[in-house]
Amino acid sequence: MKLFEYESKSIAQNLGINTPKGGLASTADEARDIHKRIGGEVVIKAQVLVAGRGKAGGIKFGSKPDETRDRASEILAMTIKGEKVKKVLIEQKLAIKKEMFGSIVLDRVNRCQTVLASDQGGIDIEEVASKNPEKIFRQRLDPVFGMRGYDARQVASKLGYQGPKLNALTDLLSNLYRLSVIYDAELVESNPLVETADGKFVTADLRVIVDDNSLFRHPEFQERSKEASAEVTPLEAKARENGLAFVELDGDVGIMGNGAGLVMATLDMVNHYGGKPANFCDVGGGADADKVATALQIIQGSDKVRRIFINILAGITRCDEVAKGIVEVKKVVGLKKPLVVRMQGTNYEEGKRILNSIGITALERMDEAAQLLTSGKVA
Amino acid sequence: MTLLVGKQTRAIVQGITGNQGSFHTKLMRDYGTHIVAGVTPGKGGTSVQGVPVYDTVAAAMEKTDANASIIFVPAPFAKEAGMEAVDSGLNPVVIITEMIPARDSMVLMAYAKEHHATIVGPNTPGVITPGEAKLGIMPGDVFSPGGVGVASRSGTLTYEIAMYLTHAGIGQSTCLGIGGDPVTGLNFVDVLKMFRDDKSTNAVVLIGEIGGSAEEDAADFIEDTKYPKPVAAYVAGRAAPPGKRMGHAGAIITGTEGTADAKMKRFTEVGVRVAEVPSDLPRLLQQQKAALVQH
Numbered sequence: 237m238k239l240f241e242y243e244s245k246s247i248a249q250n251l252g253i254n255t256p257k258g259g260l261a262s263t264a265d266e267a268r269d270i271h272k273r274i275g276g277e278v279v280i281k282a283q284v285l286v287a288g289r290g291k292a293g294g295i296k297f298g299s300k301p302d303e304t305r306d307r308a309s310e311i312l313a314m315t316i317k318g319e320k321v322k323k324v325l326i327e328q329k330l331a332i333k334k335e336m337f338g339s340i341v342l343d344r345v346n347r348c349q350t351v352l353a354s355d356q357g358g359i360d361i362e363e364v365a366s367k368n369p370e371k372i373f374r375q376r377l378d379p380v381f382g383m384r385g386y387d388a389r390q391v392a393s394k395l396g397y398q399g400p401k402l403n404a405l406t407d408l409l410s411n412l413y414r415l416s417v418i419y420d421a422e423l424v425e426s427n428p429l430v431e432t433a434d435g436k437f438v439t440a441d442l443r444v445i446v447d448d449n450s451l452f453r454h455p456e457f458q459e460r461s462k463e464a465s466a467e468v469t470p471l472e473a474k475a476r477e478n479g480l481a482f483v484e485l486d487g488d489v490g491i492m493g494n495g496a497g498l499v500m501a502t503l504d505m506v507n508h509y510g511g512k513p514a515n516f517c518d519v520g521g522g523a524d525a526d527k528v529a530t531a532l533q534i535i536q537g538s539d540k541v542r543r544i545f546i547n548i549l550a551g552i553t554r555c556d557e558v559a560k561g562i563v564e565v566k567k568v569v570g571l572k573k574p575l576v577v578r579m580q581g582t583n584y585e586e587g588k589r590i591l592n593s594i595g596i597t598a599l600e601r602m603d604e605a606a607q608l609l610t611s612g613k614v615a
Numbered sequence: 616m617t618l619l620v621g622k623q624t625r626a627i628v629q630g631i632t633g634n635q636g637s638f639h640t641k642l643m644r645d646y647g648t649h650i651v652a653g654v655t656p657g658k659g660g661t662s663v664q665g666v667p668v669y670d671t672v673a674a675a676m677e678k679t680d681a682n683a684s685i686i687f688v689p690a691p692f693a694k695e696a697g698m699e700a701v702d703s704g705l706n707p708v709v710i711i712t713e714m715i716p717a718r719d720s721m722v723l724m725a726y727a728k729e730h731h732a733t734i735v736g737p738n739t740p741g742v743i744t745p746g747e748a749k750l751g752i753m754p755g756d757v758f759s760p761g762g763v764g765v766a767s768r769s770g771t772l773t774y775e776i777a778m779y780l781t782h783a784g785i786g787q788s789t790c791l792g793i794g795g796d797p798v799t800g801l802n803f804v805d806v807l808k809m810f811r812d813d814k815s816t817n818a819v820v821l822i823g824e825i826g827g828s829a830e831e832d833a834a835d836f837i838e839d840t841k842y843p844k845p846v847a848a849y850v851a852g853r854a855a856p857p858g859k860r861m862g863h864a865g866a867i868i869t870g871t872e873g874t875a876d877a878k879m880k881r882f883t884e885v886g887v888r889v890a891e892v893p894s895d896l897p898r899l900l901q902q903q904k905a906a907l908v909q910h
Contacts, residue, residue, distance in 0.1 A: 342717050344827060344865065347724045347798050379721035420718055422797070449796070450716035452691060481862040485854075496795060496862025497769020497824055500851035501893055504875075507854040508892050516855070518862040521713070521752070521770065522635060549771045549778075551740055552635060552711075552752040581754040581774060582642075602775060603894045 237446045237461055238285045242325050244444040247419065253411045254438040258327030267308030270326040271301040277329040280307050286317040294321065297329065330440055331433035336395055337361050338409065339425035340383075340416050342447070343376065349416065351375040351383070351409070353391050357428035383413040401435065408437045420450030471515075471538055478530045480517055487512025489609065490541035490573065492531050494519050494553045502547045505602060511610040514541045521552040528561025529568075536565075536572045545609050546577045547602055548587075555579045555587025559598075566594055574614045578605035618764070618789040618813045619707050619733065620683065621747040625649045627675050627705065628666070629696045630687035635711070637663045639687070639752050646755040648748040651679040654699075672699045685709040685741065685750045693737060694719035701732045709750045710736035713796060720798035727800060734800025738863075739792035740770035753777075753790070761786015763900065764810035766803060767822035768793055768829065768863070772851060776822055776893050783897030788816040793829070795863040803833035811843060818845045818900060821887070823878055825852030826865040830878040838885040845903040847888040847896055850875045 239247075245255040259270035260283070271278050282294030289295060294316050298304030304326065314321045335357035343350035354372045356364045364371055373394040377383050385406065392405040408429075416424045426439040446454065451461050468476065475482030481496060485503075489511045493499040496518050503513045515538070519531050535544055548558050558579065565571060579587050579598040588598045599605040608614060617623075626643075630636040631653025641664050644650050652675035653663050659670030669675040672684070684700035686693060686708065693712040700708045708727070715737045727734045735742055741751015746760035753770075757778040763785055767773040770792055777790055788810075793801045803821055810816045823830040830850060837846060853875040855861050857868040868874050879889045888899040 342721075342797060344797050345802070345832065347721050349721070379718075379725045417718070420716055422717055447717050447797075449690065449714040450718070453716070483859045483861060485856065493771070495769055495771030496866055497767070497772035497822070497851050498775060500769075500824055500855060500861050500866065501772050501775065501849075503854040504851060505892055513854060516859075516861055549754075549774050551754050551770060551774060552639070580778065581757070601894075603892065 237448055237451065237457065239444040239446065240283045240285065240323070241281065241442060242283055242323065244442040245439070247444065248411075248415060248439060248442055251411045251415055251418075253408060253415070254436055255442065256327040256330055256438060256440060258325055261308060261324050261326055262322065264305045264309035264312060267324055267326050268301040268305035271298060271304040274326070274328050278304055278326050279329050280304060280311055281325045281327065282311050282314060282316060282321045283323040283325055284316050284319045284321055286319050289316050292316045330430055330438060332430050333433050334431040335428035336431070337364070337427045338391075338412065338429040339423065339427070340377075340413055340421075341425070342422040346376055348379045349377045351377065351387070351391050353395055355395050357430075361427060377413070382417065383410060385410070388413070405437050408439075415444070419444065420447045420454065421445060422447045471534065475517065475531070475534050478534070479527065480519060480531050480534070482534070483516040485513050485515055487514045488540055488542040490514050490535035490538065490544040491547070492517045492519060492528075492535060492544070493547040494521065494523060494550065498547065498549055502545065502602065502606070505606040506545065506610065509606050509610040511606070514538065519553075523553055523557065525557045525560035525564055528558050529564040532562060532565045533569060541573055543609060543614055544573050544575045545605065546575065547605065548577075548579045548581070550579070550581030550583065553581075554583040555581060556583045556590060559587040559590035562596070563590060563594055576605050576609045576614055578602050617744045617747060617815065618809055619735070619742045619744070619791065620648075620750045620789075621744045624683050624748045624750065625651045625679065625681050626683045626685055626750055627651065627672060627679070627681045627700070628653045628685055628687065629672065629700065631655055631663045631666065631668055632658045632661070633687055635752070636687035640664050640666060642755070643749055646749050648750065651681050672703045672705070676703050681705060683707055683709070683750060685711065687711050690715045694723045697723045697734060698726055701727050701730045705732070707733040707735055707742070707750070709739065709741045710734060710794075711739065711741060711752055712736070713738035715796055717797045720796060724798060724800055735791055736794040736796070736799060738796040739794040739799070740773055742789065742791040744789045745787050757781055758790060759786040762788055762815060762817040763820055764788045764806075764813065764816040764818070765790035765820045765822065766793060766806040766810070767791070768795060768824050769822060769851065770795070772822055772893065776820065776849065776896055779894050779897050780820075780900070783901070785897055785900055788813060795865070797865060803829045804836045807833060807836055807842065816844065818847070818903065820896060820900070821846060821848040823848060823850040824863065824866050825850070825855050825861065825875050825878075826863070826867045826873040828873070831881050834881040834885045834887065837887060845900075847890065847899045847903065848882050849890040849893050849896060850878045850882070
């Protein structure tokens with residue numbers, strides 16, 4: 237789960253990490269009042285979860301409160317990459333001496349967390365990685381012992397510091413690591429991480445992504461995780477509320493299957509035979525009749541879906557449960573779109589028998605089913 | 616001695632009293648796997664499918680000669696269940712549980728490494744040596760004994776492909792899922808090493824998917840080591856748009872990284888035969904076999 241910048245910074249402040257003085261505004265007038273309170277020049281930043289807001293015009297500057305109100309009003313009217321801007325963060329403009337990049341990221345390949353740092357900050361780090369890969373310093377962290385003082389000092393040293401400044405930057409890095417542990421963050425990233433003219437280290441921007449698999453032990457994010465993310469379509473939000481992995485696509489073939497890999501391969505196969513998938517929907521391992529019924533209703537409820545392909549290869553899932561789910565939908569609301577079902581694996585015979593009882597013949601092979609679906613015979 | 620699991624396997628099922636634990640204990644036994652004990656804290660003294668249940672792995676070890684474990688416990692308890700198995704010297708430890716916090720998995724994998732234990736998963740369908748034993752939730756009847764080693768990032772897609780191989784008369788030595796969680800005990804390179812050293816494996820199938828770099832790393836390894844056995848692959852997710860996560864934690868295309876096409880291209884460059892659709896794999900393997908015979 238991605239946190240907004242203002243949420244990330246609020247957590248960081250509680251851990252003693254320097255962030256620019258500022259406040260959050262939902263209206264232009266609030267933005268003006270915050271500027272009045274903090275004084276000086278300010279930066280007005282769109283609070284969105286998508287990356288690239290700067291290039292999209294979501295960051296502006298204000299030298300007077302009235303100017304800040306006008307700029308905030310412009311930003312609050314924006315939609316950035318499909319995400320409506322609802323709030324802006326008003327922050328004191330920093331007197332910057334040096335802009336750096338610092339992040340602590342889950343390193344899947346090495347099964348640990350790794351610090352990525354660079355003295356080239358404030359720009360897209362992928363750009364640095366491709367143009368000046370030697371400018372990115374990596375420090376792997378032991379998963380059991382975590383970030384030790386000398387790990388952090390090594391990073392600060394590679395960023396070009398020594399003496400008291402090295403100690404100050406080390407403290408900040410240690411606190412960013414502490415944040416990643418306390419909140420189970422798969423990413424903590426400050427870009428730019430700024431050294432100010434008066435010699436302080438400040439996280440001018442801060443991004444935190446919480447590991448979704450850890451949300452069960454974070455009651456503090458419970459409400460937040462229920463909020464529909466702006467990156468999610470209403471149909472996706474509805475499906476996800478019901479525990480389905482669901483992605484909406486552009487085509488007209490509704491797809492349901494069990495297992496992410498199988499569903500991806502199903503999309504590929506439908507594509508291969510000339511069909512266009514309308515969605516990715518994984519009911520997951522061990523889905524019961526209710527979950528299958530819910531998924532089918534969500535898929536057939538979408539206007540753009542003309543045909544539906546259910547592809548089940550049962551391991552932990554049971555074919556009879558899947559069949560019962562389809563029967564349930566037929567009984568309760570009816571089957572509204574032509575349906576091709578492919579079934580194999582655990583309790584296959586029973587599943588096939590149940591589907592036969594409502595006049596559906598389950599196919600055994602996925603390529604057969606995909607060909608039938610795209611043959612024009614299913615209309 | 617077969618790879619990871621076989622006739623020699625005597626397994627403990629951790630989380631045996633749950634729905635999935637008890638259901639799959641039955642299926643694993645039906646397949647011929649020796650399940651010697653179950654563990655569920657608080658349920659010691661009972662039995663499931665005729666298998667005695669203990670409160671701790673240590674208690675089960677006092678009464679049995681177990682040498683492997685399969686874990687079905689809920690995600691919040693999976694890290695400790697894995698450590699408990701490793702502590703008792705069980706190896707391999709197969710973790711079926713999905714969506715374990717990355718931090719827990721990181722710590723568990725470091726612990727297992729220190730104790731020289733192999734963790735398969737988490738979020739894996741498990742391991743099967745067809746005709747001998749399975750520690751997993753895969754439907755046994757789609758697999759058949761033979762010489763092709765199969766490693767996959769996915770569960771059901773593995774069954775799909777095993778089924779095509781079986782129908783084409785191509786048996787499998789060992790099939791395993793490396794797991795769909797962000798942090799797993801094995802990656803493709805680890806499994807390629809195992810298959811290379813395994814006498815009963817004469818060819819390898821890798822089943823990849825979009826996201827991450829597991830396929831690229833495997834391709835580098837195949838190139839760098841002049842991998843001695845033929846490898847064929849399928850990569851799922853060609854139809855997936857960038858920026859959308861396709862179910863698995865890692866299955867997301869970010870920027871230009873992790874696309875199916877890039878992975879397929881890299882595989883092709885190092886001599887791996889790449890299937891356009893999963894049902895094409897048997898044909899590719901037969902071609903490779905024919906090419907080998909001609910040498």
